[in-house]
Amino acid sequence: MKSSILKLIAEAVATINWNYVTLSRFRYGNKRRPAFRGAPHWHERPFAYEIYHRLRQRWSAERLERFCLVQAEVLKRYQEIEKMKKMPDILFHAPNTERNLAVVEIKLASNNSKPLSKDLNKLLLFQRILHYEILVEIVIGTDQALVKTKAQLIRLSKNIRATIFVILLSLTDHRTSVVKITKFRAYEIVPKSEG
Secondary structure (H helix, E strand, C coil), X not given: CHHHHHHHHHHHHHCCCHHHCCCCCEECCCCCCCXXXXXXXXXXXXXXXXXXXXXXXXXXXXXXXXCCEEEECCCHHHHCCCCCCCCCCEEEECCCCCCEEEEEEEEECCCCCCCHHHHHHHHHHHHHHHCCCEEXXXXXXXXXXXXXXXXXXXXXXXXXXXXXXXXXXXXXXXXXXXXXXECCEEEEEECCCCC
8 A cells, every 4th residue: 555655646746737837927017918928937835736636536546535535734733633733735544543644745946945854854743643654745846956955855864764755846847756765865766757
């Protein structure tokens, strides 16, 4: 089941519909008519919603609801879990049981206000307190930004004593790759997919 979940997440990321995540390039300013200019602009939420949509489609097609559900942005504070005031982007779990399979965080590589280490620590918290088995970080960025992210993952891996899968999604060519961080190491485990 673990490898199936990771595979489904990677497939969902690789098959997103770029029409739903690419924001308008019109700039309004003080003009009566908008001007079409500038580079494409990206936000995390459209990616999170599209990935969630793709996951739900795959989950239903594979009839995996009998094992667990995919839910988005569940704030665990309502369950009165001490030290758990965090909200992950996506959860795979069996509600009303203690069966917690996977927790997913999504980040734009260009979002400097939300450091990668903060996301990885959130994943580790969900594993430590709620015993989630699979930890997944999805990082979206230009090829240049993803090279920096890989270097950052190597540095951060020195302090991580768990396994975290990081799916890298290129804004440049729409390809994905998977990096596995495991007890002091980070290495690519899946070659780039066609975008």
